[in-house]
Amino acid sequence: MNNYPIVEMDHVSFKYEKETVVQNVSLTIDQGQFLGLVGPNGSGKSTLIKLMLGLEKQTKGKIRLFGQPIKQFKDWKEIGFVSQKANSFNSGFPATVLEVVKAGLVSKIGTFKFFNKKHREKALSALKTVGMEGYAHSNIGDLSGGQQQRVFIARALVSDPSLLILDEPTVGVDSKHVTEFYNLLGRLNKEEGITLLMVTHDIGTITDHATHVICMNKTVHFHGASEEYDEFNEQDLNRLYGHTVQQLTHNHDHHEVYHND
Numbered sequence: 079m080n081n082y083p084i085v086e087m088d089h090v091s092f093k094y095e096k097e098t099v100v101q102n103v104s105l106t107i108d109q110g111q112f113l114g115l116v117g118p119n120g121s122g123k124s125t126l127i128k129l130m131l132g133l134e135k136q137t138k139g140k141i142r143l144f145g146q147p148i149k150q151f152k153d154w155k156e157i158g159f160v161s162q163k164a165n166s167f168n169s170g171f172p173a174t175v176l177e178v179v180k181a182g183l184v185s186k187i188g189t190f191k192f193f194n195k196k197h198r199e200k201a202l203s204a205l206k207t208v209g210m211e212g213y214a215h216s217n218i219g220d221l222s223g224g225q226q227q228r229v230f231i232a233r234a235l236v237s238d239p240s241l242l243i244l245d246e247p248t249v250g251v252d253s254k255h256v257t258e259f260y261n262l263l264g265r266l267n268k269e270e271g272i273t274l275l276m277v278t279h280d281i282g283t284i285t286d287h288a289t290h291v292i293c294m295n296k297t298v299h300f301h302g303a304s305e306e307y308d309e310f311n312e313q314d315l316n317r318l319y320g321h322t323v324q325q326l327t328h329n330h331d332h333h334e335v336y337h338n339d
């Protein structure tokens with residue numbers, strides 16, 4: 079792709095009917111970044127992503143993707159998306175892991191074209207990238223939440239996107255496997271050069287993984303490097319989250335404690 083920023087938002091606002099849920103957001107996502115998008119429940123994170131994906135149209139402001147106004151942007155295979163509800167296949171769902179991953183190629187080859195050997199290899203290679211090649215012929219519903227999540231990432235990777243957007247990808251991942259999961263994302267970012275934007279509620283650990291953090295509550299309250307976010311003090315977070323957030327640091331592990339008072 080070109081050297082333009084991947085996403086540029088310029089004074090973007092959005093309302094569902096009457097209520098403004100995204101207000102005057104200006105931000106830039108540059109190639110190679112791993113961004114964590116944090117904010118309280120209902121603060122507009124998913125809506126901001128829908129705006130970037132062209133699934134909702136901003137009521138004010140401008141959005142550019144890879145340097146092009148979003149209205150003219152056509153190269154959607156450059157953007158992979160793993161949604162919040164991705165890992166919800168029940169056991170018995172009649173699809174193999176390989177079939178689920180190949181479905182990610184539909185935007186590339188068109189709905190009514192057939193998959194060929196090259197597509198199969200591409201899907202297997204994406205499964206290898208996420209460490210799931212041994213499960214290609216397993217039934218998707220028989221996998222754990224964390225394994226399914228890896229498969230959904232593989233599905234988003236088959237079209238070789240430059241940007242991968244993940245909406246709360248650690249939901250449903252067993253806590254024992256969360257670190258492993260973050261390591262996978264780190265590898266995609268550093269070794270595969272994929273820019274990552276990840277919505278998370280994990281405000282304590284995000285800076286261990288992300289290079290940059292965006293903290294929003296309708297509008298952007300912080301956007302900067304992870305090191306700066308660590309200095310974004312407790313009072314700022316309390317103000318944003320509307321309740322007390324204590325960040326406790328034990329060695330390198332951070333834990334959040336919420337008091338609803």
Ligand SMILES: Nc1ncnc2c1ncn2[C@@H]1O[C@H](COP(=O)(O)OP(=O)(O)OP(=O)(O)O)[C@@H](O)[C@H]1O
Pocket residue numbers: 094099117118119120121122123124125126
């Ligand atoms: N389709 C919709 N129609 C009307 N209001 C909506 C719709 N989707 C979301 N909202 C409202 O917009 C606001 C922002 O929602 P959004 O899902 O973007 O927040 P979020 O930060 O992603 O929340 P969470 O962390 O809980 O997932 C909320 O008040 C929500 O109730």
